Amino acid sequence: MKKILRSIAATFVIASSLLAAGASFGQQMAPKDDQLYKAFGEKAGLIALMDDFMVRLLADPRTGPHFQPANQQRVKEQLVDQFCALGGGPCVYKGVDMKSSHANLEIKKSDFHALVEVLQTSMDARGIAFRKQGEMLALLAPMNRDIITPK
Template sequence: MNKSMMAILVASGLMLSAPVMAQPAQPSLYQQLGGKDNIRSLMDDFVQRLKADSRIGEQFKNTDAARLASQLTDQVCEATGGPCKYVGLDMKAAHAGMNITKAHFNALVEVLQASMNAKGVPFDKQLEILSMLAPMHRDVITVR
């Protein structure tokens, strides 16, 4: 084996055995949103807007706003990597018999976006939240 081949093998061996520098951990979406208090503030705003929305407010007129905001907070907190645990009904059971259409669901998403804008949630974080919640439409929409 010639010296240049030996040098390549030694260099390769050193490269393989060199420690890999750990990348700093990316903060969870929960952390990026500012934690549970900020999520609760967002959900309080969201529920108030839902109740006032002309397209879907009627569906929320008898809803206990504080309880709904609390459940949504736990749900979003858990989904974004926070320490919360949502213990409410699954989405199919929670929305059974409510006659929710795709238009209702889309209106709810628009209201959530308005709340996120009002609370200064950056657009890329809004997209992350919406992409995590979007699969729920299969269980929330009850009128096809």
């Protein structure tokens, strides 16, 4: 009887630690404060950033063909909310998850790098501190797994 109880307890401990790991690694960790959101100029700064970003994405021959047929206004709005939430701001991202929204878009690794490069140009143009750019890029980088189309 004691043995059974012990094995039930062990199963419970393993299950709960797996759940805890899922909560901290599998999902986006909650930002500890809104410093990153503030460094991006809050909501108005993010709207200006995404306006600039979309213009550059469309102009760049590597990313333009992807974004031309998209609902560009919607993508910009979703990006504002996504970056706001990632930066610890008062937003909730309600858009489509990264895997579903990029499925069937045939996105290559080089397309992902191109988009990051264009984003860096936009962040520079908005005068966002280099260190803060790095913090945001570190949050975005792991999304490549869901965005790049598997070969």
